[in-house]
Amino acid sequence: MPSSLPAEIPQAAGTAPQAAPQRASKRSGSGAPGSGLSFLASELKVLFSRRRTWALLLALAAIPVLIAVAVKVSSAVPPGRGPAFLDRITQNGLFVAFTSMLVSVPLFMPLAVGVVAGDTIAGEAGLGTLRYLLVAPAGRVRLLLVKYVGALAFCVVAPLAIGLTGAAIGAALFPVGPVTLLSGGVVQPAEAAVRIVLIAAYIAVSLAGLSAIGLFLSTMTVVPVGAMAATVVVSVVSEVLDQLPQLEWLHPWLFSHYWLGFGDMLRQPVLWDSFGSNGLLQAGYVAVFGALAYGRFVTKDILS
Amino acid sequence: MGSNMLDSSGGLQGRSGLRRRTWLRWLPAAAAPVVIAVGTLTGSLPASAGDPLPAKTPAQVLEMVGTHQVLSFSGTLEQVADLGLPELPAAGKTSAPASPGSAASVIELLSGQHTARIYVGGKDNARVQVVDQFAERDVVRHGNDVWFYSSKDNTAEHLTLPAETRDSTSSKDAQGAPGVPAPGDLAQQFLSRIDPTTAVTVGPDVVVAGRSAYNLVLEPRTDATLVGKVAIAVDGHTGMPLSVQVTARGADKPAFRSGFTALSLDTPDQSLFSFTPPPGSTVKDVPVPAKTHEPTDAQHPGPPASPDQLLPQLEAKAHVSVAGTGWETVVGTAAGASGSAAASLLGDPLLAQAAVAVPGGRLLSTALLNVLITDDGRIFAGMVAPEKLQAAAAAAR
CATH class of the missing domain: 2.50.20.10 (Lipoprotein localisation LolA/LolB/LppX)
Structure with missing residues (x-):
């Protein structure tokens, strides 16, 4: 397969030849090499056994803890001050989950997803393991898909970590009772848990486009930090553009446009419009940047 | 020498084939935006209904x-x-x-x-x-x-x-x-x-x-x-x-x-x-x-x-004078009755900021409705140019 591994240079500079084959064998060791599902399973195992992933998740889970403790030790928050729902926390601990998901979406989430998505290809290239992954009869397209699904898995886990930690710490520090929705109706805590999961799903969908952008940027470089930083910068730029009223025509096209629309999951009945528009928009970004990543990755000379 | 030449020609062939394949592999990246653009355009076109409605007067x-x-x-x-x-x-x-x-x-x-x-x-x-x-x-x-x-x-x-x-x-x-x-x-x-x-x-x-x-x-x-x-x-x-x-x-x-x-x-x-x-x-x-x-x-x-509904609101506030007819109607209030209304309108910092000073009072101007608050506390509103309001204010004096 000369075309799939063109211009390979055996002595790639700056790699750790000892570690590299080991990692590669660890991946393919769990199942028949080339089986897509086992490839995916091993990728997920590597991703979620990585200390960096756990550090990211712990940092995200620290947000609700910080909020809950801060509200606990400070005086009552007057309504209408601070982020939405902050004033409700003292009455109902479940609002910790909503508040922390709200404050984490604009910055912390894209930061964490940028790290994971930017690392996908460039991380392997930087470690010098990319060649070994491609030597296994996996194929570049499958590797790209597996890497993207791994990033998506992180997008699912991250908001869940925040939401569930928030609900847990809120229940530990504050009373828990029926939750007042934005429409003025109340739902029981079990239904509120469903809403938390719905919001987590909304956020996971919201981050799919950014993950695709990160994947594409990750195929552009062998320096993972560069891809991570670029992904985070792209998300910040998108959010800044979304704030400029002069660019109103552009707003529906920005991948961050619907990020804060998950409040619609807290209405009675649930307003699905933003969920649908968001899903459509993210699918467009996944298609465009997935295709770009494909074009770049299958034509690129793998040097490391 | 000969082997070198063979090698290079083989390399050229391979390279042109590679280039074609390279081009093909960027095709999805080029096609995806086009598909999205076409989808958006067809979606935003005014969808023509299947059956035209029966003509009506x-x-x-x-x-x-x-x-x-x-x-x-x-x-x-x-x-x-x-x-x-x-x-x-x-x-x-x-x-x-x-x-x-x-x-x-x-x-x-x-x-x-x-x-x-x-x-x-x-x-x-x-x-x-x-x-x-x-x-x-x-x-x-x-x-x-x-x-x-x-x-x-x-x-x-x-x-x-x-x-x-x-x-x-x-x-x-x-x-x-x-x-x-x-x-x-x-x-x-x-x-x-x-x-x-x-x-x-x-x-x-x-x-x-x-x-x-x-x-x-x-x-x-x-x-x-x-x-x-x-x-x-x-x-x-x-x-x-x-x-x-x-x-x-x-x-x-x-x-x-x-x-x-x-x-x-x-x-x-x-x-x-x-x-x-x-x-x-x-x-x-x-x-x-x-x-x-x-x-x-x-x-x-x-x-x-609607800006229209401000009119009934204003009408209900006080004694109302109406000048003009139809689309040119100007609704005005008498000084005594509307003093408080005018004061409360201008008392709101945002409205006070939005109202610009014009000869004879302050004007709250929008694309469809103009409201004139005269210096003596009367309010004139209408879906007409500001000059008409000023004229109405002068006439009602």
Whole structure:
């Protein structure tokens, strides 16, 4: 397969030849090499056994803890001050989950997803393991898909970590009772848990486009930090553009446009419009940047 | 030598093949935006309805509106206003709505984009949810009980409608909760203006909320008004008004449009119409005013309020003088009666900032409506140029 591994240079500079084959064998060791599902399973195992992933998740889970403790030790928050729902926390601990998901979406989430998505290809290239992954009869397209699904898995886990930690710490520090929705109706805590999961799903969908952008940027470089930083910068730029009223025509096209629309999951009945528009928009970004990543990755000379 | 030449020619062949394959592999990246662009364009084209509606005269369409029997529906209403009012800090995307009752909240509802969900179940049940980011303002009517709820400060207000008010406004309420005009209300107001001053035509069919509709176009016969065109979409099957667009004279885009983006004629779930103040909320009982209509509007602006509706509000405030007819009507108030109103208007810092000083007073100018507050405290409003207001003020002196 000369075309799939063109211009390979055996002595790639700056790699750790000892570690590299080991990692590669660890991946393919769990199942028949080339089986897509086992490839995916091993990728997920590597991703979620990585200390960096756990550090990211712990940092995200620290947000609700910080909020809950801060509200606990400070005086009552007057309504209408601070982020939405902050004033409700003292009455109902479940609002910790909503508040922390709200404050984490604009910055912390894209930061964490940028790290994971930017690392996908460039991380392997930087470690010098990319060649070994491609030597296994996996194929570049499958590797790209597996890497993207791994990033998506992180997008699912991250908001869940925040939401569930928030609900847990809120229940530990504050009373828990029926939750007042934005429409003025109340739902029981079990239904509120469903809403938390719905919001987590909304956020996971919201981050799919950014993950695709990160994947594409990750195929552009062998320096993972560069891809991570670029992904985070792209998300910040998108959010800044979304704030400029002069660019109103552009707003529906920005991948961050619907990020804060998950409040619609807290209405009675649930307003699905933003969920649908968001899903459509993210699918467009996944298609465009997935295709770009494909074009770049299958034509690129793998040097490391 | 020979082997070298062979090698290089083989390399060239391989390279050109590779280049072709490279080109093919970038194809999806080029195709994806094209597919999206085509999809967007076809989606945004005005979808032509399968069966054209039977041709009708303006009078027949008006009759459809007058006799339509839709008493239960649910839908999403979107209002976009570009009246030229100043962008308020409070109307920013991330902040929640201004507190009800202040002039800021009126301006907030009159500017920018708002989405509301409307549920109407029969004559006496209605619910309007003004959807804000991480906040919601609800108006719920169940029988004679009317609840206002604002999630931002978690306050609920309760109002009991007197029976006779209910009767007198029941036809109106079938279209929307009190103080919250549905397109039906707005259309009725404009239709009531139809007289020799207005050219009424039926334009090409339009599609609103996925339903084909007659497009009733009203054009003032005079050049003296700010309004250039009013277009009302009337559902081709039920006769229910679906959207209203008001275009200023000389403008190509509507300054104000309000219309359904989704509509279902099924009866909504009855549980939507029962409202219990949530625990922890501040509940206030609003005394029933002598004239329910006007104060309700003023204190609890529902989603839309056409510039037209400011007129009835102002009329109710004080002794009113009316100058001009039809589209050129200028409504003015006498000095003594409206002193407090003018003071309260200008007392609001946002309105005071929006009002520019003109000879004889201060002018609150929008694309469709001008309001002149004279130095001696009189208010003149009309859908006319500012000079007309000044002339009316001078004449009424």
